[in-house]
Amino acid sequence: MQQISVIGSGTMGNGIAHVFAQYGFQVSLVDTDAGALERALVTIAGNLDRQSGAGVITGAAKQAILDRISPHASLGPGVREADLVVEAITENEAVKLRAFRQLDQLAPQHAILATNTSSISITHIAAATQRPDKVVGMHFMNPVPVMKLVEVIRGKATAGSTMQTVVALARQLEKVPVEVNDTPGFVANRVLMPMINEAIFALHEGVATAESIDTVMKLGMAHPMGPLQLADFIGLDVCLSILNVLHEGLGTPKYAPCPLLVDLVAAGKLGKKTGSGFYNY
Known part of the structure; x- marks a missing residue:
């Protein structure tokens, strides 16, 4: 080949x-x-x-x-x-x-x-x-x-x-x-996207700032990049699309995308590629 x-x-x-x-x-x-x-x-x-x-x-x-x-x-x-x-x-x-x-x-x-x-x-x-x-x-x-x-x-x-x-x-x-x-999200995104979604819920509910949430995951869990910054780099529209596939395909509410993510995508704030998402670039 x-x-x-x-x-x-x-x-x-x-x-x-x-x-x-x-x-x-x-x-x-x-x-x-x-x-x-x-x-x-x-x-x-x-x-x-x-x-x-x-x-x-x-x-x-x-x-x-x-x-x-x-x-x-x-x-x-x-x-x-x-x-x-x-x-x-x-x-x-x-x-x-x-x-x-x-x-x-x-x-x-x-x-x-x-x-x-x-x-x-x-x-x-x-x-x-x-x-x-x-x-x-x-x-x-x-x-x-x-x-x-x-x-x-x-x-x-x-x-x-x-x-x-x-x-x-x-x-x-x-x-x-x-x-x-073959199953919705395979392994990588079936595990990753609910973590990102939960971080978005924590921000949406005022638990902590985006910087604080990402710092906890970087320093506490040894992630090279926090979940909100990672979402910005992936593209918030892509994250939303994957979560919708998981939600529809697996049929459980735990995969439902956070309203904040839905709103950001609707507003055209898709992360790094558009200059703003959870952070400004």
């Missing part, structure tokens, strides 16, 4: 493209927004500069890595030679289903179709294709070049050979793959 197509050039997509290219794969980075593609390549170059400065890669390696990434503004040319497609677009089930119907038509028959979804059912996504045995979750953590974990999620129809291939690929990237069954 040599040719990788990454769909979506946002934070996760450009990180996934970066890592595959760093480990010798040819990567097609696909985004219909040409401006987003340009920004993604600038971001990747900047992240490679940081790796070079830290001695992780050499200066010569930086250009070789960039040369392995081909930007594409349309889906067809971007996936026609893919061995693996990794979708990393918005966390919205209807949008992902539409994308996978297109990918199923355009990608080679042998290609594995993976989704970087952090919460949406792999089984539902696979059902939109004619190759459900070749559909799998490949959930990277942010920032992708730094974080070691990859959740590899098996849908109801995912073949064992597909799982084995993706697990082996994750190891080639020097990641640690963890196999997970």
Whole structure:
């Protein structure tokens, strides 16, 4: 497996493209927004500069890595030679289903179709294709070049050979793959999002300030970042979307998103990417 197509050039997509290219794969980075593609390549170059400065890669390696990434503004040319497609677009089930119907038509028959979804059912996504045995979750953590974990999620129809291939690929990237069954939020977000939501409730109810809540979790629980700051970095809209998936999928009130989170998203305060959320940036 040599040719990788990454769909979506946002934070996760450009990180996934970066890592595959760093480990010798040819990567097609696909985004219909040409401006987003340009920004993604600038971001990747900047992240490679940081790796070079830290001695992780050499200066010569930086250009070789960039040369392995081909930007594409349309889906067809971007996936026609893919061995693996990794979708990393918005966390919205209807949008992902539409994308996978297109990918199923355009990608080679042998290609594995993976989704970087952090919460949406792999089984539902696979059902939109004619190759459900070749559909799998490949959930990277942010920032992708730094974080070691990859959740590899098996849908109801995912073949064992597909799982084995993706697990082996994750190891080639020097990641640690963890196999997970298909359930809302998988493991990472089923545990993380209720913690973030509870921190938001503590702020909403006046228990403490955002800074105090985050300090307690950093100094008391040895978390590198407090839950409210982490929510800002993830994106409050993404947190809300995942909590809604958990709430609807698992059917228990403990996953219901805090009203403060709902209000912040409605007001367009989505965290770091918009300049304000629980903190100002």
